[in-house]
Amino acid sequence: MKGATLDELKNKRDQYGLLCWHKHTTESLPMWKMYTSGGKGVAIKTTVKDLKNALNKLEESCWIDVVSYDSRKSKKLSIITPDLYPQILFHKDPIYKSEFEVRAIIELDxxxxxxxxxxxxxxxxxxxxxxxxxxxxxxxxxxxxxxxQTLDPNKIRSSTCIDSREHALNKLEPFVLEEIEHMFNNLYHYLERTHSK
Known part of the structure; x- marks a missing residue:
C-alpha cells in the first residue's frame, strides 16, 4: 500500500477540528504542568454525554472516542493514507498513555x-x-x-490539587525569607569582623 504525500495529509488534516480532553475524575499536577503556560491556565470540566449533546447540535459530522495508545494498532497505521481519517486521529504513541485522552473530532467544510x-x-x-x-x-x-453573561460565575473555582503541606510551605515563605536574610546578615557581619582583624 502506498502512503500519502505530506501535502495530501495536510489537506486532509485541515478538514478536521480537534477537541482534546483529559478523562479523569481528579486533577493531575503533571497535566497542569504539561498543558498550561508556566503552569497557569484553566481546565474545563464536562461529561462525555454533555459534550456529545453540544456537538450533536452542530451541522458538521462529529466523532467522540477514547484515544487508543495500543502500539500494535499504531504499527498497523504506519502507512498513512487519506482514507484513514478521522480514525487515525484517535491513535497516539503509548508514551502519552497517562493523558487518558478523549477526543472530539469535527469535520469542517x-x-x-x-x-x-x-x-x-x-x-x-x-x-x-x-x-x-x-x-x-x-x-x-x-x-x-x-x-x-456567558457562563454562570458559580462554576468557576480554584484548583485544590496542591496538598496542604505545600500550602503550609507557601504560608511560611515570608518568614523563611526573613530568616535567610537574617542569617546572611549575621554571616556578612561575622566575615567583615574576621576579615578586619
Whole structure:
C-alpha cells in the first residue's frame, strides 16, 4: 500500500477540528504542568454525554472516542493514507498513555469556521483555575462571566490539587525569607569582623 504525500495529509488534516480532553475524575499536577503556560491556565470540566449533546447540535459530522495508545494498532497505521481519517486521529504513541485522552473530532467544510457556537452553561460543569495561577484569577474570571453573561460565575473555582503541606510551605515563605536574610546578615557581619582583624 502506498502512503500519502505530506501535502495530501495536510489537506486532509485541515478538514478536521480537534477537541482534546483529559478523562479523569481528579486533577493531575503533571497535566497542569504539561498543558498550561508556566503552569497557569484553566481546565474545563464536562461529561462525555454533555459534550456529545453540544456537538450533536452542530451541522458538521462529529466523532467522540477514547484515544487508543495500543502500539500494535499504531504499527498497523504506519502507512498513512487519506482514507484513514478521522480514525487515525484517535491513535497516539503509548508514551502519552497517562493523558487518558478523549477526543472530539469535527469535520469542517471549506465554508465553516474553526469557531463553533455551543451553549456554555450546558456544556461546562466547572472551570478550574490552575494551582499555579494568581489567587485573584478566579475573581477576575467570575467578574468577566457576570458582565458578559456567558457562563454562570458559580462554576468557576480554584484548583485544590496542591496538598496542604505545600500550602503550609507557601504560608511560611515570608518568614523563611526573613530568616535567610537574617542569617546572611549575621554571616556578612561575622566575615567583615574576621576579615578586619
Amino acid at each position: 471549506k465554508q465553516s469556521t474553526r469557531s463553533k457556537k455551543v451553549h456554555l452553561n450546558s456544556l461546562i460543569h466547572e472551570v478550574v483555575i490552575s494551582p499555579y495561577s494568581f489567587q485573584s484569577t478566579a475573581s477576575h474570571l467570575k467578574q468577566i462571566c457576570s458582565q458578559t
